Amino acid sequence: MAAQYGISGTTAKALSASIERAVTDGTLAPGAALPPVRRLAEDLGISPGTVATAYKELRRRGIVLTRGRGGTVVAPAPAVATRRPPRVPEGLRDLAGGHPDPAFLPDLLPPAPLTPGAGSHRAAPRLPLLEEEVRAWLGQEGVPAEHVTFAHGALDLIGRLLSVELRPGDAVAMEDPGYHHLLDLVTALGLRTVAVEVDGEGMRPESLRAALRAGVRAVVCSPRAQNPYGGCLSAARRDALVGVLGEAPDVLVIENDHAGAIAAAPLHTLTAGGALTRWAHVATVTKYLGTDLRWAAAACDPATLARHDGRLLLTSGWVSHLLQRTVLALMTDDVTRALVGRARQAYAERRRALTAELGRHGIPAHGASGMNVWVPVRDESAVVNGLRTYGWWVAAGTRFRIHSAPGVRITAAALPPADAARLARDFASVLGETQATYGG
Structure with missing residues (x-):
């Protein structure tokens, strides 16, 4: 196991650094199990106490976690990795990012005149x-x-x-x-x-x-x-x-x-x-x-x-x-305030339109406020990949969940009401296809 993942080291510091490198470069993926303390100690010819100290340091820093009898595993989002969202495939409508509609954002202009700072602002x-x-x-x-x-x-x-x-x-x-x-x-x-x-x-x-x-x-x-x-x-x-x-x-x-x-x-x-x-x-x-x-x-x-x-x-x-x-x-700024007011109204209309259209197809959705809609599903991957074939890109719910049931998040902020009906139809088709494939 140690050789498989490139884990090495004779001190707790070196061992923890080795495991951290394996997590950083993806050799040890989120959820991957680390060797039991005694087995890794035997493989490396070091004391179990040294391995236990290394694992303790990795837990403290959020790189691994211990699941009782499930052993020590790499954290779902280890602190040494940059867990960016997957790149939006070319040609797909991005409804996964959680971002506002750029049409409702004001231009960002630096204040004038720009003057160099004279010193520390720590006192004020x-x-x-x-x-x-x-x-x-x-x-x-x-x-x-x-x-x-x-x-x-x-x-x-x-x-x-x-x-x-x-x-x-x-x-x-x-x-x-x-x-x-x-x-x-x-x-x-x-x-x-x-x-x-x-x-x-x-x-x-x-x-x-x-x-x-x-x-x-x-x-x-x-x-x-x-x-x-x-x-x-x-x-x-x-x-x-x-x-x-x-x-x-x-x-x-x-x-x-x-x-x-x-x-x-x-x-x-x-x-x-x-x-x-x-x-x-x-x-x-x-x-x-x-x-x-x-x-x-x-x-x-x-x-x-x-x-x-x-x-x-x-x-x-x-x-x-x-x-x-x-x-x-x-x-x-009064102009900016008016723009924010239009954004608030538009986002509410878009969110309500999407939840209503999904409801017409018997698909329950949640979104009482804000820019996103949460849709419970049985199989997140099947729905995300299914909607991808129709040209939509939505977020799998797994990165938002701890113990709650599966779902997908759809950012409705950039989805005009006229497009909500088509997305809902495609969503219903995907659910029908997955049910036919995997059973009711």
Whole structure:
């Protein structure tokens, strides 16, 4: 086994580096089983303790995980690999990427005049005018906005919060199905994922309660435009979840409102009313102002904000003031605001059209808000490959799932209603073909 995968080394450091190289170059694929500790020790002529130490380090760094009697395997998204989505085959209509329609994105123009920075902005990392705009923006949505901070996008912000609050091996409650980059991030930080079931109203309270009882230290959830399922919190569901979270006041709750202005659903934030002790509400603009605007804002409780900003101070120090000025100019521009309003309306129409057309063929689909539609299927590969023959490219659900049932994600943002009927017909044909092939 060691020779087969090119695993070598006589020290724990060398052994872990060897396994890491095998994962990086694809020799050891995600899910591949590593040799049992004693067998690998015998093959390499080293002590079992050396192998166990190497495996422990790889687990800590999110490269492998242990499945009890199932042994040690390469993580589904190992932290050393760049798991990019598959390249869209030439000639196919791309409905897999989760991207906004470029027709509804404003032109990104740098602020004028461009002047060289005079020095460090560590003492004043946030532009006061943008900070004021963010407070007003979040405050209108019902989020307590006394303490706000900025970061280089939602993943940057969430990753920093988790890294300062938790330690490798701690557990995080995550939506299932959920945003694959967040699932990968948790693994890369050496944290354990505990799945929480979702439906059209977001996290299910009973499933969240089970995760809290399992000892999670943090919860990451979406209040609307949940990716990929499309759920959005109702007022009643919000209240139910807050009641459950009240049973574990020390747990950090991170609310990721990644598509707020185009979600076409009201924000029922968990942070309203002051019931949570440790919390952060994260808001971004990349889905409607520009995917290259790597900027996010967050409102937090005072302790969470201090810990985040303390770590930011030691790394990048601040978010580029040129970027902040660009965001501020777009957020306060009437033409851009009108464009965002048209995007919100168009995405809602496209999402509703697709779910309605699928429904006409007896195909259930979920997408109460946001840009995506989730369609449960029995065989993801058969559906993805079947739709490919009709000229469509959709995302297999496996990278979004922990334990939930199979499905495919369709990004409806760039699918005009006139095309939804044809996609639904082709989807129904694919399901008929797979049923004829594999049985009912």
